[in-house]
Amino acid sequence: MAAVPLYILLCSGEHEKIHMAAMMASVGAVSERPVEVFVSMNAIMAFARQKPDTNRYRGGAFSDLMKQKNVSDSITLFRQGRELGDLKIWACSMALDVTGWDEDRLESDLFDGALGLTKFLSDAEGGQFITL
Amino acid sequence: MADQTLDVKGLNCPLPILRAKKALKDVTMGGTLLVLATDPGSVKDFEAFCRATGNELIESTTEGNVFSFVIKRMS
Numbered sequence: 639m640a641a642v643p644l645y646i647l648l649c650s651g652e653h654e655k656i657h658m659a660a661m662m663a664s665v666g667a668v669s670e671r672p673v674e675v676f677v678s679m680n681a682i683m684a685f686a687r688q689k690p691d692t693n694r695y696r697g698g699a700f701s702d703l704m705k706q707k708n709v710s711d712s713i714t715l716f717r718q719g720r721e722l723g724d725l726k727i728w729a730c731s732m733a734l735d736v737t738g739w740d741e742d743r744l745e746s747d748l749f750d751g752a753l754g755l756t757k758f759l760s761d762a763e764g765g766q767f768i769t770l
Numbered sequence: 771m772a773d774q775t776l777d778v779k780g781l782n783c784p785l786p787i788l789r790a791k792k793a794l795k796d797v798t799m800g801g802t803l804l805v806l807a808t809d810p811g812s813v814k815d816f817e818a819f820c821r822a823t824g825n826e827l828i829e830s831t832t833e834g835n836v837f838s839f840v841i842k843r844m845s
Contacts, residue, residue, distance in 0.1 A: 664784055709782055710782070
């Protein structure tokens with residue numbers, strides 16, 4: 639039986655939530671489960687191309703601990719999920735419009751393109767939906 | 771004796787699973803991969819991973835704080 643696809647709506651710019659999204663997306667993908675991530679609101683800021691690691695992620699006490707313990711980088715986890723499984727990542731077209739960014743302002747070779755929320759929600763029907 | 775060995779001791783979740791997935795690509799179908807990990811969540815994680823991917827977990831042992839898994843590539 640085919641695995642139920644996983645849809646992750648990532649809105650928060652908090653390091654902890656971005657990292658949890660990266661963990662779920664990468665593990666889901668390598669577990670033979672189709673995964674799609676829709677990046678919107680403050681979360682889009684963390685995906686700016688060539689942003690220095692020192693200020694890419696903003697979070698609380700647990701974020702500080704993850705940095706101290708050299709926990710794997712969130713963007714790297716997303717990349718590994720794409721490399722090893724069926725993981726698609728979409729940039730919210732509204733978020734790009736509001737920031738004034740083109741897709742080439744985002745991390746290279748990570749996004750599958752820009753998408754509207756209506757299409758993402760339509761695709762997610764029948765899948766497992768998680769918002770962070 | 772497994773065909774290949776992957777040492778992921780010291781790595782946190784989900785890296786042991788991601789590394790195992792990558793390493794299994796280089797194991798021939800029906801061949802085996804020995805994974806050495808220290809993440810305490812890895813015991814249940816590798817059970818779930820093998821169940822989800824159709825690979826066979828043929829051995830799961832613990833010695834001190836090191837967890838050993840032998841995975842037979844079936845998919």
